[in-house]
Amino acid sequence: MWRSRQLLFLFFLGMLLTACRRDKDQPIYNPVPYQIDIPFGFPTKLNIPSDNPMTEEGIALGRFLFYDGRLSGRNHPDSLMSCGSCHVQSRNFEAGVDHPLFESGFVHGLNGQQTHHVMLPLVNLVWNHSGYGWNGFLYPENPNPGLRNIEDFVRLAVQAKDEMDADTSRVKALFQTLPGYPELFFNAFGTEKITFKNMERAIAQFVRTLISANAPFDRFLRGEYQLTASELNGYVLFTTEEGADCFHCHGGGGNPLFTTHLFYNNGKDSVFVDSLDRFAVTGDPMHRGAYKAPSLRNVAVSGPFMHDGRFETLDQVIDFYAHQVVYSDLIDPLMHHVLRGGVQLTPQEKTDLKAFIATLHDENFLTNPAYGPPAYFPDESFKSDSHD
Amino acid sequence: MYKSILFLSLLFIWFSACRSNHENEQNPSGEIQLGISHTVDGNPLATDTLQYVNAAGNHYLVSEIQWFLSDLKLEREDGKMVEPTDDMAYYIDTDLPESRSIVLRNLPDGNYRALHFTFGLNEENNRSGLFVNPPESFMFWPDYLGGGYHYMKLNGKWINADGLAEPFNFHLGIGQEYDSSALKSSYIRPNDCCAANHCEGYKPPSKMMPVRAFIQNSFEVTLSQNFVVRHGMKTKLEIEMKVENWFRGKHVYDHNRWGGSIMQQQAAMKQGLENGLDVFALHVTSISDVAK
Numbered sequence A: 001m002w003r004s005r006q007l008l009f010l011f012f013l014g015m016l017l018t019a020c021r022r023d024k025d026q027p028i029y030n031p032v033p034y035q036i037d038i039p040f041g042f043p044t045k046l047n048i049p050s051d052n053p054m055t056e057e058g059i060a061l062g063r064f065l066f067y068d069g070r071l072s073g074r075n076h077p078d079s080l081m082s083c084g085s086c087h088v089q090s091r092n093f094e095a096g097v098d099h100p101l102f103e104s105g106f107v108h109g110l111n112g113q114q115t116h117h118v119m120l121p122l123v124n125l126v127w128n129h130s131g132y133g134w135n136g137f138l139y140p141e142n143p144n145p146g147l148r149n150i151e152d153f154v155r156l157a158v159q160a161k162d163e164m165d166a167d168t169s170r171v172k173a174l175f176q177t178l179p180g181y182p183e184l185f186f187n188a189f190g191t192e193k194i195t196f197k198n199m200e201r202a203i204a205q206f207v208r209t210l211i212s213a214n215a216p217f218d219r220f221l222r223g224e225y226q227l228t229a230s231e232l233n234g235y236v237l238f239t240t241e242e243g244a245d246c247f248h249c250h251g252g253g254g255n256p257l258f259t260t261h262l263f264y265n266n267g268k269d270s271v272f273v274d275s276l277d278r279f280a281v282t283g284d285p286m287h288r289g290a291y292k293a294p295s296l297r298n299v300a301v302s303g304p305f306m307h308d309g310r311f312e313t314l315d316q317v318i319d320f321y322a323h324q325v326v327y328s329d330l331i332d333p334l335m336h337h338v339l340r341g342g343v344q345l346t347p348q349e350k351t352d353l354k355a356f357i358a359t360l361h362d363e364n365f366l367t368n369p370a371y372g373p374p375a376y377f378p379d380e381s382f383k384s385d386s387h388d
Numbered sequence B: 001m002y003k004s005i006l007f008l009s010l011l012f013i014w015f016s017a018c019r020s021n022h023e024n025e026q027n028p029s030g031e032i033q034l035g036i037s038h039t040v041d042g043n044p045l046a047t048d049t050l051q052y053v054n055a056a057g058n059h060y061l062v063s064e065i066q067w068f069l070s071d072l073k074l075e076r077e078d079g080k081m082v083e084p085t086d087d088m089a090y091y092i093d094t095d096l097p098e099s100r101s102i103v104l105r106n107l108p109d110g111n112y113r114a115l116h117f118t119f120g121l122n123e124e125n126n127r128s129g130l131f132v133n134p135p136e137s138f139m140f141w142p143d144y145l146g147g148g149y150h151y152m153k154l155n156g157k158w159i160n161a162d163g164l165a166e167p168f169n170f171h172l173g174i175g176q177e178y179d180s181s182a183l184k185s186s187y188i189r190p191n192d193c194c195a196a197n198h199c200e201g202y203k204p205p206s207k208m209m210p211v212r213a214f215i216q217n218s219f220e221v222t223l224s225q226n227f228v229v230r231h232g233m234k235t236k237l238e239i240e241m242k243v244e245n246w247f248r249g250k251h252v253y254d255h256n257r258w259g260g261s262i263m264q265q266q267a268a269m270k271q272g273l274e275n276g277l278d279v280f281a282l283h284v285t286s287i288s289d290v291a292k
Helices: A002-025 A056-065 A151-160 A168-177 A179-191 A196-208 A215-219 A230-237 A314-323 A347-358 A361-369 B003-026 B243-247 B267-275
Strands: B027-040 B061-078 B089-093 B101-108 B110-119 B152-159 B164-174 B175-178 B212-217 B217-230 B233-242 B280-289
Touching: A002 B164, A056 A179, A056 A196, A151 A168, A151 A196, A179 A196, A179 B212, A196 B152, A230 A347, A314 A347, B003 B164, B027 B061, B027 B217, B027 B267, B061 B101, B061 B233, B089 B110, B110 B233, B175 B267, B233 B243, B243 B267
Parallel strands: B027 B233
Antiparallel strands: B027 B101, B061 B089, B061 B110, B061 B152, B110 B217, B152 B164, B175 B212, B233 B280
16 A cells, blocks of 8 residues: 555656656747837727737747848848848838949849839838738738738748749748747747748738837927928928828828828829739729829938839929829829929928928938847848848 | 625625616617718719719719718707717718718617717817827828818819819818918919919919918708607618709809819818708618617
């Protein structure tokens, strides 16, 4: 009897020790939820898919992947391309007109093929509910579940002939072999087995953290900064129909996103031949020649401008809206100055308007290290290929 | 002591439950499904088709209408008002079908004789920052022009005197009274604005003139119509916006006179708003079981 009790005791002790050892050896999957702090005046409704909640670990992994040139599925130095190759932080996550590789900001893929449209900024996208891309072809209600959100944009960019031209199976297989990455995937998603779906999710989480909300105009709204006389004049022009009339599409104090994320034919042309305008998405002939109104945050460094990059400078854009708007039957009704060729601004008004737009320049956003490339990647042998 | 507290607690819960049941028996409730329709000349609005003619003879089309309906109240036949919802305002959009149906639940049974609402937002509520989320936030009315929100954006085009389809933004909101005594040097001169031939004759309004006062333009709408609310039943009502009436009634509104933009033209907004009293109608469309 005594002996059997001893055996039973030893058995339970053994189980306990084994259990303890197993806990100690195995990593624990316990991601920390990430909460976006809503900046003053910003919308509270966020576009975060229910199947990709944001976590600290997911964002950290996403930042590595965003800047890792091996996202192209290749190792050769000439064949590296990451999101950060084109989406440069200091250029509002566009290439910028002064990019060392992409002349005048016209980006091309690894095989040299130029993208159909120029880039859009990656800024405050967590508040975009109306579709991604110049024509909004990725939108949450899309019947095609593969064309709904930023996650899908990651896959499309990796596969696109005019971008990374990569095979997603090869990409995930490559990252599976890179020391450090499987552990990060476990921390973010509970499995070391790397799937491209989880790569999409991680990058999308990182992109959703890219928030610009501390420009001088934000501080003005918070009562921390006084606009100069010229900036105030520009603000009045920006927000009046008889001024520059920007606000209906590009926001203002009541819409600090500085975009509606909606689509407009803004009178650039009278003939419409682009196969990827808004009409390509909706099938509505009234939407020919219509494109997304981009956010004007950090717009001064976001050139080239318009979907086809026809304007290199902000001055050219202001001149267009002031004097060069073109009439067509399809022009958006909000362009009610069209028959006068535009909103007709004086040189002083243009100066003031530009001064106001400069108050949307958020240096914190453009230099925040949390948004920038990491010094080293998880395998500690490879440096970021970002041109920041 | 402990037993006493337990007994009293149970007694309280029992009484509370009884009271709740009693109230439900005393106040049977029904439901209203309030639809919003937009019509022109008695037919459903067809957007982006140039087929309408207003009272001034302007041929026009409508691309979209976005507006606020607020302070919704129902008037019982004894004159008592029922506030059927905690929602202060509803955003209506011709492009968003879900915005054109409002469900009002737990309404007191009885006979009603009218529905009341504010077109736009009343002076007390119409404050900048009230809405932070789209699409409501996209309706913001710039602070320089009075702040708050557009009561309505009615966007379209009309055939102007030159035979061209010119865009118009029939936007209503807070009006401005400009300071005509301000220094003229602060105004924009026509020659500063337009030196090109294609805009010869364009005389911009004195847009930079200082604003002296703001004018609240929202108005209350009373739609007299008998309807009933019955326990377990759903009454379907429809508010109709007769679009053509914005341009006729007390005033014949002529796009050729007012041009494409009126946010800074109180006289134009005033015409539209005074016509607006005859823009809305209320219809009872059906009454059925709530389940249907």
